[in-house]
Amino acid sequence: MADAAARPARDVDRWQEDWSALLDPARRTQPLDTLKALSITDAMWLSTGLSVRERYESNAAAHLGAGGRHADGDLLQRVQAHAELHVDDWRAFVQLEDARAYGKRQPGPADANRLDLRNAFVEYKGRAGDAVLKLRAGRQDFAFDLQRFVSLREGPNVRQSFDAAWFDFEWTRWRVLGFISQPVQYRDGADFDDRSNGRLRFHTLRVERRVFGDGELSAYYARYEAADAHYTTVDGDEWRNIVDLRFAAAVGGFDWDLEAMGQQGRVGGLDVRAWALGARSGYRMATMWSQPRLGVQLDLASGDRDPTDRRLEALNPLFPNGSYFTRGGYTGDVNLVHIKPSLTLTPATGLSVMLSGALQWRQTVHDAVYVQPDLPIAGTAGNGGRWTGAYGQLRVSWQATAGLNAAFEAVHFDAGRTVERAGGRDSDYLGIELQWLW
Numbered sequence: 001m002a003d004a005a006a007r008p009a010r011d012v013d014r015w016q017e018d019w020s021a022l023l024d025p026a027r028r029t030q031p032l033d034t035l036k037a038l039s040i041t042d043a044m045w046l047s048t049g050l051s052v053r054e055r056y057e058s059n060a061a062a063h064l065g066a067g068g069r070h071a072d073g074d075l076l077q078r079v080q081a082h083a084e085l086h087v088d089d090w091r092a093f094v095q096l097e098d099a100r101a102y103g104k105r106q107p108g109p110a111d112a113n114r115l116d117l118r119n120a121f122v123e124y125k126g127r128a129g130d131a132v133l134k135l136r137a138g139r140q141d142f143a144f145d146l147q148r149f150v151s152l153r154e155g156p157n158v159r160q161s162f163d164a165a166w167f168d169f170e171w172t173r174w175r176v177l178g179f180i181s182q183p184v185q186y187r188d189g190a191d192f193d194d195r196s197n198g199r200l201r202f203h204t205l206r207v208e209r210r211v212f213g214d215g216e217l218s219a220y221y222a223r224y225e226a227a228d229a230h231y232t233t234v235d236g237d238e239w240r241n242i243v244d245l246r247f248a249a250a251v252g253g254f255d256w257d258l259e260a261m262g263q264q265g266r267v268g269g270l271d272v273r274a275w276a277l278g279a280r281s282g283y284r285m286a287t288m289w290s291q292p293r294l295g296v297q298l299d300l301a302s303g304d305r306d307p308t309d310r311r312l313e314a315l316n317p318l319f320p321n322g323s324y325f326t327r328g329g330y331t332g333d334v335n336l337v338h339i340k341p342s343l344t345l346t347p348a349t350g351l352s353v354m355l356s357g358a359l360q361w362r363q364t365v366h367d368a369v370y371v372q373p374d375l376p377i378a379g380t381a382g383n384g385g386r387w388t389g390a391y392g393q394l395r396v397s398w399q400a401t402a403g404l405n406a407a408f409e410a411v412h413f414d415a416g417r418t419v420e421r422a423g424g425r426d427s428d429y430l431g432i433e434l435q436w437l438w
Helices: 062-068 417-421
Strands: 038-041 044-059 072-087 090-102 113-128 131-140 162-171 174-185 200-211 215-230 235-251 254-267 270-284 293-301 336-348 351-361 387-399 404-415 427-437
Touching (some): 387 417
Antiparallel strands (some): 038 044, 044 427, 072 090, 270 293, 293 336, 336 351, 351 387, 387 404, 404 427
16 A cells, blocks of 8 residues: 555645655555656656635724725635646746635735736755755745744735745754845736836845754844835835844643844834744643643734834834734734734644634834734824724634645624724624645
8 A cells, every 4th residue: 555654745835745755656546646746757757736725704894994994705716726847856846826806895915816927936956965955046935934024925815925046955953044035016917917026125044953853943134125115104215134033842732932023224214123022832731632722822013112203113024924813914013012812622633723812902102003914004103092902713724635624714803992093993804715735
C-alpha cells in the first residue's frame, strides 16, 4: 500500500507543497494523481493544481458604519489554478487567480480582482550537507509568523503578492532570509491589468533560530518606503526603518507567541516613532474531552499622542492579515489596546470550535479609532474617551477531507460611545465558507 504520509498536506500557499513522492506510480492512489506529478523526462516533471473558495458574508455595518458604509450581503468567490515545472534543481511556478464579489455594494481592492497573475516565479534550490540554499525571483506570496504585519492576506478575497527577489539559507537550526520587493497594485478594470507598485517598496533581512523543538526565536530588519502617504495629521512621502523580535514555542501543554516591533523614520516633515506589541498564549488540556485550550491574546499599538508636535507616533501595520482579529474587519492594528480571552474545543478530528470575547481601547484619545486595516473613523481623533467597544466571536472550522474544508464565523461588535458619536454603530458579521484544494 502506498505510504499515506508521502502525500503532502494541502496548503493555501500552494507553491509550498511537494508532490515529488507521486513520481513513484505505486503511490498514486487517487484519481488524477498523475497530474499532481507528471514525469516528462528523468530530470523534468510537472505538477498542477486547483483551488476554489466560496464565501457568503453578511456585514450589518461594514467598518462599523464609518464613512456611511452600508450593510453588505454578498458572495465572495476565488478561483486559482497553478502549474509547477521542475528541472533538476530549478522550478518555475505560475498561478492564475480570479476573484469576484457578487452583490457587494462597495467592493475594495481586497474584494475583487478579475483574472490575473497571483504568482509567477523561478526558484533554484541547492543542497550541501545540512545546508539548503533557495533563490527565488518573480511575483510571489510570503508571510511571517502569525501574519500580524506581513501576511498572505488569506482572509480577504484578494491576496497580497509581491514582485520580489528572495534568498533563503537554512543550516541545522538556523535560517537567514532576505528579499527586496515591490508590492503588487491590484486593479479590477480588466484581465491581467495588475502592476508592480513602483511607489511602494518593502525590503527585509531576517534571522531565525529553532528552540524548544519546533519553537522559534527570530528577528528582522525591514525598510518600508511609500510615495504620498496619508495620515490623520500629515501627508507626504514615507520611509520607516522597522525592527521586529519574536519568540514562539509550545512546552508541556503551554504555548505562546510574543512579538514586538519598533518603527523609526519620516512622513512628510514629521519624524516617526511608533511601536507595537502582540502576545498570544494558552494552555491545552490534552487529556480532557475535546482537548480544551484556554487562551488569551493581547495587542498594543501606538497612536499619535500629540497632533501638533513634529512627531508621528501612529503605527504602520504594513501588510496585515485581514482575519488576525476577526473576519468582520472591525479592528485595525493602530492606536490600539486589545484583550481577547478565548476557549477552543476540538470535539472531533478536523473539527475546531473557538468562542472568544474582546475588549478594546485606544492607546491615546488624541488619535482616531481605526478599523481594518488602518482606516481612521472620521471625527474620533481628539474626541471622546479611550473605550472603543467590545465584541464576541464564534468560529467553527472543519477539515472534512484532505482537500475540503469549511468554516463558519459570527461576530457581534458593540460600539463604544466615541464611535457612535462619530456616526458609527454596532454591527454583526456572519461568514460561511467552503474551500476545495486539489
